[in-house]
Amino acid sequence: MRLHGYFRSSAAYRVRIALNLKGVRVTHQARHLRRGEQRDARYLALNPQGLVPALEFDDGRVLTQSLAIIEWLDETYPNPPLLPPEPLQRARVRAFALVLACDVHPVQNLKVLDRLRDLGHGDDTVTAWAAWANSAGLAACERLVASEPGPFCFGPSPTLADVCLIPQLGNARRFKVDVTRYPRLLTAEAAALALPAFSTAAPEHQTDRE
Amino acid sequence: MRLHGYFRSSAAYRVRIALNLKGVRVTHQARHLRRGEQRDARYLALNPQGLVPALEFDDGRVLTQSLAIIEWLDETYPNPPLLPPEPLQRARVRAFALVLACDVHPVQNLKVLDRLRDLGHGDDTVTAWAAWANSAGLAACERLVASEPGPFCFGPSPTLADVCLIPQLGNARRFKVDVTRYPRLLTAEAAALALPAFSTAAPEHQTDRE
Numbered sequence: 001m002r003l004h005g006y007f008r009s010s011a012a013y014r015v016r017i018a019l020n021l022k023g024v025r026v027t028h029q030a031r032h033l034r035r036g037e038q039r040d041a042r043y044l045a046l047n048p049q050g051l052v053p054a055l056e057f058d059d060g061r062v063l064t065q066s067l068a069i070i071e072w073l074d075e076t077y078p079n080p081p082l083l084p085p086e087p088l089q090r091a092r093v094r095a096f097a098l099v100l101a102c103d104v105h106p107v108q109n110l111k112v113l114d115r116l117r118d119l120g121h122g123d124d125t126v127t128a129w130a131a132w133a134n135s136a137g138l139a140a141c142e143r144l145v146a147s148e149p150g151p152f153c154f155g156p157s158p159t160l161a162d163v164c165l166i167p168q169l170g171n172a173r174r175f176k177v178d179v180t181r182y183p184r185l186l187t188a189e190a191a192a193l194a195l196p197a198f199s200t201a202a203p204e205h206q207t208d209r210e
Numbered sequence: 211m212r213l214h215g216y217f218r219s220s221a222a223y224r225v226r227i228a229l230n231l232k233g234v235r236v237t238h239q240a241r242h243l244r245r246g247e248q249r250d251a252r253y254l255a256l257n258p259q260g261l262v263p264a265l266e267f268d269d270g271r272v273l274t275q276s277l278a279i280i281e282w283l284d285e286t287y288p289n290p291p292l293l294p295p296e297p298l299q300r301a302r303v304r305a306f307a308l309v310l311a312c313d314v315h316p317v318q319n320l321k322v323l324d325r326l327r328d329l330g331h332g333d334d335t336v337t338a339w340a341a342w343a344n345s346a347g348l349a350a351c352e353r354l355v356a357s358e359p360g361p362f363c364f365g366p367s368p369t370l371a372d373v374c375l376i377p378q379l380g381n382a383r384r385f386k387v388d389v390t391r392y393p394r395l396l397t398a399e400a401a402a403l404a405l406p407a408f409s410t411a412a413p414e415h416q417t418d419r420e
Binding site: 087094098 | 258259275277278281286298301302305308311316317329331339347349354
């Protein structure tokens with residue numbers, strides 16, 4: 001399998017973490033978003049959205065969308081599980097992940113921020129927009145896990161929630177959000193980054209980093 | 211169970227469709243987004259994001275995020291299934307749904323469009339922004355199902371993909387997107403709207419419509 005990604009893409013970062021947690025090895029193919037490599041015609045044939053990540057199988061089939069890829073991984077390689085067994089608790093973990101994957105990340109991704117710049121906005125306004133999206137989502141996430149046992153978001157082992165949280169906290173800091181307002185999330189982050197599955201997936205450890 | 215929703219929210223509309231397909235009856239509680247009822251303190255205690263939908267159980271537990279609610283429904287009420295049995299095909303259905311739920315809907319929701327207005331943009335720019343998000347996502351979705359058998363997005367019966375598509379096409383038209391560019395999606399829409407589960411969930415049939 002080949003993972004098309006980009007060192008700084010937090011959606012690709014999620015998939016790198018999940019692959020590591022499952023112990024699944026893939027070839028990494030960098031698609032440099034700042035250079036527009038995701039709009040290359042051959043890549044668009046793989047992923048018509050022109051986004052990373054995309055997971056390409058040896059037989060040519062392709063999966064897109066990080067959460068769909070991770071749910072596929074969890075169904076195909078069940079151990080260790082990334083979702084708890086009980087349906088209602090699974091839904092709570094998924095809801096946490098979706099706050100970040102739906103309501104935060106796409107509102108502050110490169111395409112949206114570039115469009116704000118095209119509308120004439122400068123760095124301060126663009127950074128404030130991205131910080132607003134991150135703050136709102138992280139504050140909600142902090143409350144969603146307030147009464148959950150730690151150290152991870154939902155108990156003693158990492159789930160899909162942590163897989164989405166760690167990349168997003170990286171973005172939040174990049175956009176100058178004061179993440180000390182989310183102490184429960186920082187507890188989960190510390191537990192996660194103590195695991196090589198998370199730490200080696202970080203942008204600064206990717207070979208395509210700038 | 212009580213579904214907190216809003217007639218025009220396409221995330222709430224998705225859950226209404228899924229509940230209908232599963233034959234699960236709930237009480238509907240309108241949260242009028244334009245009047246800010248989702249920011250009421252009692253509602254924020256249920257859903258710290260201040261978004262709809264939220265599914266409140268009789269014992270006080272609450273599920274948020276439409277896709278998490280729908281996956282919970284699918285696990286708890288397995289028939290008819292909203293995802294196919296084979297993991298890779300499940301992932302393809304989820305990816306289609308996530309294109310709309312992550313990369314389209316949140317980029318053109320009320321909060322984001324209001325923020326664009328706060329930045330000084332008028333109706334034309336705001337509508338063009340929303341149309342841009344819809345067009346990009348729907349074009350990708352059209353290609354994702356190009357080789358799938360119909361009439362629904364993924365075969366002879368509706369899946370999570372159709373549950374997300376029908377509300378989004380409504381938004382796209384509201385933002386003046388020429389949806390005739392997506393003939394395969396319109397085939398799925400016609401099949402879906404022939405089912406009462408979809409048609410009765412539409413905004414125009416909700417009692418809180420304006």
